[in-house]
Amino acid sequence: MCAWSEIFTSKDHENHHFISRPPIFKRWVLEGSHSITNLPFTAHDQSSIEQSKKPQLKERFFHFSSAAVSKLKAKANKECNTQNISSLQTVSALLWRCVTRVRHQANDSETVCKLLVNNRCRVNPPLSDDYFGSPVDIISGTATVEDLMAHGLRWAALRMHLTVSNHDDAAVKKWVESWYRNPVVYKRNGLFHPNTTHIGSSPRFDMYGCEFGLGKALAARSGSMNKADGKVTMYPGREGGGSMGVEVCLLPEYMMELECDEEFISVLKSN
Template sequence: MGEVQEVESCFVSPSEETPRKGLWLSPLDMVIANRGHTPTVYFFRRDADAADDFFDVSRLKEAMAKALVAFYPLAGRLRLEGDHGRPDIDCNAEGALFVVARSELTVDAFSDLKPSPELRRLFVPRLEPSTIVLGIQVTFLGCGGVALGTVLHHSAIDALSAFHFFQTWSAFCRDGDAAVVELPCHDRTLIRARSPPIVHPDAHSMFSLKLSLSESSSPITTKFFPISDDQLAALKKMCGGASTFGAVSALVWQCMCVARELPLHAQTRVSFPVNIRRRVNPPLPDRYFGNALVIAYAATTVKDVVSGTLAATAALIKGTLGRLDSEMLQSVIDYNEMAGVSNKPAKGNLPDTELRMICWVGMPVYDADFGWGKPQVMSRAESVRGGFVYMMDGTENGGGGVRVLMSMEAVKMGLFEKLLYAKFA
């Protein structure tokens, strides 16, 4: 592993008996069973007065074992052919992978955090076999700090569910048996297709039902763009009082179209995952554990995006969100049930005319306090698909605002950056 030396590898199983069964996957889980694992990394700085037990490994393992009692699917194994011929999670309590490593690298070396294959190689555990649902790597750094790398299979959970697990694990580590735990809901039949499935005629005009990826002839790079609180307030004002998501998405969409020099007559679209927990009828439990996301999109011509106002573009995105009623969402569930699992690996980049905006703003990203302080920074460890954009809160110590992680052609990134910040000049 180059600059990182693995010193221990084991599996952590639930500390108590858990259900042994095949966990049925909903259509929203099943359709992304080929997406693989999502890698993230947290960096924790060790203060001068930190306790001697800073990130004590035995304490971390004990807390994880307690958390896995409630979150038992994460200790199981993904099966692409379950009991009924469809993917499921074999809840067999075999455990989550837990790796301990050491390195002379420092937290400061990653102050300008940039997701990359190298970052993933260093700090995220490699899963063998790939059917493991959860893997953790704790790397003790030369400065005394810690890099906590995580990898979770996307068919098991979405980001909201993932952060729920990390909140619980860190609470057990920090507070012991006094930790307040909100139990997850594992009833995935709450997201079930109708019989027979029915797809509304308008579904194709509102939802990105298939992921179209292709290889790019130009190298793809990623970069973070911080937007301060003051800049965000100015941007939202430009967008007629739009939400943070709507305003930032409108700006990124416009800058992307200009930077890529797209033809004015071309159709362009921005797609985005939408949390349906509160949007379906009846609503899902807030702590529903699984994938409760559908991919909606707004589309128009490049000319409308680059020549129109940011307020109009933000209003287009808001209008799409406003049309997502329970009937339309059920149509997407039904469609995904019929589509099943794609045999085509989810690799490559989106078309030049398309963006995928993934919003982690407001999520408890920095709640992973294991008893030694909150992380200094957290991010995806790798993001190499062109056209994918992650929007998240500013760093814990960064004074608010948002960070935009853009993945696009390296030759276009410089112009994109100039266009982005020109709006705040």
Template sequence: MGGGGVKTLDTAYVKPGKAAAAAGRRECQLVTFDLPYLAFFYNQKLLVYAAEDVAGGGFDGVVGRLKEGLAAALEEFYQLAGRLEKDEEGVFRVAYDDDMEGAEIVTAAAEEVAVGEVAAEEGTLKLKELLPYNGVLNLEGLHRPLLAVQLTKLKDGVAIGCAFNHAVLDGTATWHFMTSWAELCRGAHSISVPPFLERTKARNTRVKLNLSKPSDAPEHANSASTESNGDAAPPALREKVFKFPESAVDQIKSKLNSAAAAAGDSKPFSTFQSLSAHIWQAVSRARRLAAEEYTVFTVFADCRKRVDPPMPETYFGNLIQAIFTVTAAGLVLSNPAEFAAGLIRSAIESHDSAAITKRNEEWEKNPIIFQYKDAGVNCVAVGSSPRFKVYDVDFGFGPPETVRSGSNNRFDGMVYLYPGKTGGRSIDVEISLDPKAMELLEKDKEFLFMDA
């Protein structure tokens, strides 16, 4: 981005409206689906909006409207206004009462930076100043707000940077909150789809953890928290957004399914399975992996409809699990894409309620807090989803120009999928890779699907 830098103007806190205070203190136990994320970092999302009136004298009005809407949204999503706590037995919970500060809101200005510059930016390190809580572990939610927002006035718009404590919610819950907040800012008197807050309905085992401060987290995660806050050199990664238009997505899926059908596989692959196989093959090529080297494909799968009984789409919390597929790189590279797609499909389909319960029971017997990059060797790990309606987050000045993930929780092979701004079935693929591999991926015509 061009010069100017970001200047902090003010830091304030927003509490839920009076009704939440009248309800008194409320607590909800963190469950097995939540706890593994304590040693991850806050989950960061950046939304950038083009609006001349926002950039002009209207910025203060916009800040006021966003704060007012946030207070109303936190009436329903009150857990985001609370803190993490441990009860007398060492079980983590999220608690809220009116004595707590609420969500943190920073206002800032970068008036020489244009929306177009931010939208065109590839590397998240340059976007870092627009996002709060860089390098902050979720465990710090014992002492910090669980939601932090930075509103930055740009030359011709506004950037809304959010940091969510990942031990409290997953991507589905994040975007449910964001669309609800935006709905209220557009003038709705109440949100149209309230959250389902009873997370113990999904799992009610009490797990005691000996974690009280960041230094109790695994040493590798603890040291990693310095990577993004200037105390140590950031990892040598490059990030890039590859935009796949609807035509390319359709051709990737059609080509793969036609070949699979010709080979006798009558069950069609989904868009996600097809694109994931396409990415896995291409990244393995770019890494120049030897045939005998292992490679892992990891997807953070939504378990709301997989658990027994199923949970509603509005379930607020984490209801995801990582699903791993391991094979030799030579098999991914020498076989057509439907081989990799078949492995991914098999792993996803076998992750039913019995598999989820088994995973939970094993973890509860030996609760290991993983670091954010424990996804496996030569890994491709997919987070976010093109099903998230990120371009529906309209606060009253139109849809965002771009939606990005921050620098937290990134490692070599991390992939975020978002719907494309052009709509339809277009998908943006945000990838972090070793610079040498990224250079090869950028030149890979098969990956870029140049005939689309």
């Protein structure tokens, strides 16, 4: 999107275009693996997208100011005696705790927070930021409901930080190697579960910097295929400065409770 925007804003009268960061199309392939893989379909209809009935959902858009994010991050790092927990990890931990609380799961049941992560910088040698494609992975922080609720935000934030930190070159290549041995095409209905908070996108994406002649966007939103119970989509706040816009999708009864959740609302009020 940013490249398209740059082409739009830099074209001259002779129809020349300029991209400051040209995409890199050379494919990364795991050493010793074949560059072409057959997908596990034996019939044409197996490759079609499933048309399962979607549950009724409520979506809300919450704004975290740069001050609120900084305060929350500082609190988590101070209580963990570290400076390594990021803003995204801290806000993700908050959402994980609050969404789990409003779902009223049994204390001994497992709850999961999934993060969609960029593998470009995690393989060795790293891929360029301009590598064209989608080298991403889903990593999971897990806990029992009892532990997640009892140990506070710092514990959840540290758990998310360790989950991200442990996703290194060896972990990426192990996953890719297992996929080569048993190729699988992921479908939407296999990604979302009732005990999962699934966090995607990033406040680092330049959603508001893309210009196509209509001026700065008023808001960033996602499409219908990006919504499910427990799906959270992160955006930068429109004013920048480390602020965040967060799109949350939940079943109606859970959303009603989230809007009254004391821990969640206290952070929003600090805006």
